[in-house]
Structure formats: structure tokens, C-alpha cells
Amino acid sequence: MNSHEPFEEPVDEPLDGTSDGPLDGPFDELEAELTALGNLLDVPGPPPPSDMAAAVRARLEQVTPPHDARPTTRDTHVPGTSAPDTSAPDAEAPRTSAPGTSAPGTSAPGTSAPDAEAPGVEAPGGSGAGGPDPAHGPITGPVRPHTRRDSRAPGRRDGGRRSPARRGRRARWAIVAAVVVAVITVTAATPQGRAAVTQILRFAGIEIEIGETTPPPVTTTATLPGEHQVPRTDVPGQARFQVRTPAALGDPQRVTVADDGRMVSMFWPGGLRLDQFDGTVSPFFFKKLGPPAPEYTRVNGREAWWIPGEHPLGYILRQDGTQVPLRQAAATLIWQQDSLNFRLEGAKSKAEAVRIASSLG
Amino acid sequence: MDDDEAIARSLEGDLAAYEVLVARYSALAHRTAFMLGAGDEAEDVVQEAFVKAFRHLSGFRADAPFRPWLLRIVANETHNLTRSRGRRSSLELRLAGNADTRVPDDPEGAAVATDRRSRLLAAVRGLPERERQAVVCRYFLQLSEAETAQVLGWPVGTVKSSTHRGLARLRGEVGDELA
Numbered sequence: 001m002n003s004h005e006p007f008e009e010p011v012d013e014p015l016d017g018t019s020d021g022p023l024d025g026p027f028d029e030l031e032a033e034l035t036a037l038g039n040l041l042d043v044p045g046p047p048p049p050s051d052m053a054a055a056v057r058a059r060l061e062q063v064t065p066p067h068d069a070r071p072t073t074r075d076t077h078v079p080g081t082s083a084p085d086t087s088a089p090d091a092e093a094p095r096t097s098a099p100g101t102s103a104p105g106t107s108a109p110g111t112s113a114p115d116a117e118a119p120g121v122e123a124p125g126g127s128g129a130g131g132p133d134p135a136h137g138p139i140t141g142p143v144r145p146h147t148r149r150d151s152r153a154p155g156r157r158d159g160g161r162r163s164p165a166r167r168g169r170r171a172r173w174a175i176v177a178a179v180v181v182a183v184i185t186v187t188a189a190t191p192q193g194r195a196a197v198t199q200i201l202r203f204a205g206i207e208i209e210i211g212e213t214t215p216p217p218v219t220t221t222a223t224l225p226g227e228h229q230v231p232r233t234d235v236p237g238q239a240r241f242q243v244r245t246p247a248a249l250g251d252p253q254r255v256t257v258a259d260d261g262r263m264v265s266m267f268w269p270g271g272l273r274l275d276q277f278d279g280t281v282s283p284f285f286f287k288k289l290g291p292p293a294p295e296y297t298r299v300n301g302r303e304a305w306w307i308p309g310e311h312p313l314g315y316i317l318r319q320d321g322t323q324v325p326l327r328q329a330a331a332t333l334i335w336q337q338d339s340l341n342f343r344l345e346g347a348k349s350k351a352e353a354v355r356i357a358s359s360l361g
Numbered sequence: 362m363d364d365d366e367a368i369a370r371s372l373e374g375d376l377a378a379y380e381v382l383v384a385r386y387s388a389l390a391h392r393t394a395f396m397l398g399a400g401d402e403a404e405d406v407v408q409e410a411f412v413k414a415f416r417h418l419s420g421f422r423a424d425a426p427f428r429p430w431l432l433r434i435v436a437n438e439t440h441n442l443t444r445s446r447g448r449r450s451s452l453e454l455r456l457a458g459n460a461d462t463r464v465p466d467d468p469e470g471a472a473v474a475t476d477r478r479s480r481l482l483a484a485v486r487g488l489p490e491r492e493r494q495a496v497v498c499r500y501f502l503q504l505s506e507a508e509t510a511q512v513l514g515w516p517v518g519t520v521k522s523s524t525h526r527g528l529a530r531l532r533g534e535v536g537d538e539l540a
Binding site: 060 | 376377379380381383384385387388391392395396401403404407408411412415481482496499501502503525528531532
């Protein structure tokens, strides 16, 4: 540990009485005793570091797309304006050089989120049509593993109660975090996400444009560039990466390879479809979303997004970035694993999708 | 990933990088919060502190050590908590159950040592707030004077003098070594 701190010299407060300078001499033994005592103190075990890390992350992510991201991520001048009662996280001002600036300008700054983020609003369900299932709404309180809750000292007078002041403070922080995070998550989503903050969620090779209104459905159906059906045994020879299959689903009904081996799609009965593709650098798919907004979740402990409603899906030409509509996609889970991108379409629920995704071999 | 890199990446919005930092410092932060009086709310305090630290990360000087900067936030959060309780921070410091290191051949000596520790701990608990904070930071948390100054937000001189007074008071209460 380096102790070259800003405060090196100034001694503002004179030592009183026994001001004979450094403490060496007289207190040596007492100091050693105190240090030893410190090591013998009964400090309740800290939560597992990974739990704390996950809880903090969840707090920071709590405001992601639902409600907040729509207005917030739409506008490039966001953080300071969308929640005027919070101190603007100036440092997080989005960079505007992003490719996403060409996105449709459906933003409506005046309608931004302060209401939805008002302190004490626990369930965000009421702030407009198509909010996510309240059960999966953004987390507005502190997050902690339930098991830790039980470790509270049983006899404590104030039990688990927190003073109103403290709760208020939390609520305020929830808002501040919300404003920051709405911007942050957009960039945090991909390893390359730091390159650009946009009004667009880019994650797992997929660019998600989140608008305030539901985009018109795609009525046509197209296939991916160069998509062709391949016998299972030929897949390894044609795909550019090691293809994985979710154990929860068993063998797919059919498999296609597209985009010169960069995309493999598997199909199961009931409209289930798993796309896996490499290339994390530039997005390949795009999705256009209105409410309900994507929900953050995890697959094998890693970030994933559940897009609960049907939505227009297309792909982006590698050459010039042209967007080519594909079809109206069903609810989809997207995630990344080992530098591959996955999208699972057609699961009946988020839980089901996560279960399937977690079984990926 | 070292601290500098994790911080740089966190600043760019990489929450996974921030998770690394949180995991790395959560035990220390927890111990600090507890020792400074957060008691069984240390976990809440720490979570709050990490959220806050992320929010303020842009104000962190890149060439400065992260540890005292973070602990300063933990200390502030703890202070806010204890203030909102409207009472003195709860210093629920206890000797661990296994603290009395048994010396089979010398049960009497062990008992004396345990007794002295208990008295010393009680004396620390009874110190005036500032002196206690200084003593806790310097010896229980083993922070340097400079770190203590940063964590408590005091000038180094104040740390020195508060520590000195605290030590003098402790010696007055429990006497010298095994006296």
C-alpha cells in the first residue's frame, strides 16, 4: 500500500500536552497490543465478495431499459435533463459520436422519466402501457442475497428496520443510479460497448433500438443472407466456430448455416429457434423495440437480455451497414458466451428461455 | 486486471470491471464499516458505498490509490447511518470466541491475557468518538496515518493528535502491559 497521500505535511492541530512528536517511544507496546487485539475481534463474516459484487451490479443495472432507458437513452443530452432533481452525473455524459445517432428521432425529451423514477416507487408497472411484468420490474431497493438477511443479530432492537431518513437516502440513490445506469448499461453491454454510447442497446452482436412507441410489425419474412439447410453432420465443416446445442432441447429438427458460416440457426418444434454467431465487433442483427423494454437477466452468471414481446428483426449488412428487415420475431433471449453470440427465440417465458440457455453444451 | 485498469474500464461503463473491484474490496470495506460502527448494517452500508463510489468514480484521481478513497466513502456512509440513528455509532466490538488462545501449560497466564484484552477493548469502546475512530483506523484496521487522514477526512495532524490522546487515555485506563 502506498501511503503517499495528499496530506503529507500540514499539522493543523497541535499535539496537546505530551506533544513530543511521533508516537514511537512510549506507546510501542500498547500499539502492538491494539493491533493484535484488532485481529482477535469478532467481525461478522462479510458477505461473499461475489455476492456483494453481484448485488452492487444489480443495483447499478436496476434501471436498464424498462421505462428509463427509453427516454433516457434516446436523447444524447440525457443525464442532466431527465431527472432534474438529481445531481447530474456529468462525467457520464454520453459521447455523441455513436453510429446510433442516425436512429429514428422519435425522442420526446419532455416525456422523460422522473415520474417513473420518483422516490419510493417500488413497482414501475403503472407508468404506461406495456411495462414489464411487475414481478420483473427494475429493482429499486438494495439487493442482497436472502440468506444474508438471516444473519442479522437476533436480539437487535431495531431489527431490520431502517430509519425513514435512510430509506429516503436509498431512494434518492436509486434515482441517481438510475440516471447513470440508463446510460451505462448501454455501453457496458458488449466488450466493445465502451467504444460508443448510443441511444441503442448493443449487446451480443445485436443492436436494439429502443423507441417510445411500438414499431410497426414486419409483415414479410426473409431469410438470412446465404442461409441454407445443412445436415447436422456437415455443420462443423461449414460453421466457422464450434457449434453448441442446448441439452435442455435435444437434437434440433433442422439446422441452417448462413452468412458464410458465421451464423448457425437451429430449429425445434413449437417455434423455438436458436441462432449462434461469431463476431462481437459489429452488430449483425438489429431489433426495433417499443414497450415493453428488455429485461436484464443472467445466463450461467453472465449478462443476458430478455426481450419480452414480438418485435421487428433484421440484419445489418457488413459492407455498408444497411438494415435489411427479416421478420417479426417472437420473444427472445440474447446472451454471449465464449465470444459467441446467441439468441433464443420463441421460448414461452423468460424463465424457460434462461433454463434452455443455461443448458448450452 | 489491476485497480487502475478496472477503474478505467468502469469509468467507461464496464460493469464487469467494476464487479472485480467490488469483489476485491468488499471484505475490507465490510470490516471497515463494521469497525467504524455500522454494526449489523455493515452490509447495507457497503453496498451503498459501492454504488456511490461508482457514481463518483469520475472524481477519483487516477494516480491515487483506490483503497483509501473507497474507504472514505465507506466511512461517510457509516457516519450517515449512525447520524440518522440519532445516536452514537454502535461499537459492537467483541472478542471472537476463539480469541483466548489456549496455552495448556499456563491456563492462568491465558486467563490474565484474556482479561486484559477485554479490558482494553472496553476502554477503546469508551473512548471519545474521534479518538476511538483514530485508534480503530490505525490499529484495528491497520491503516497508515495518511490513509486514516483520508478515510476520516481529517488533516494528518488531527489523526496524530487524536491517536495520541486515545493511546494516552487507554494507558490510563488499563495501565501498561499486563500490569
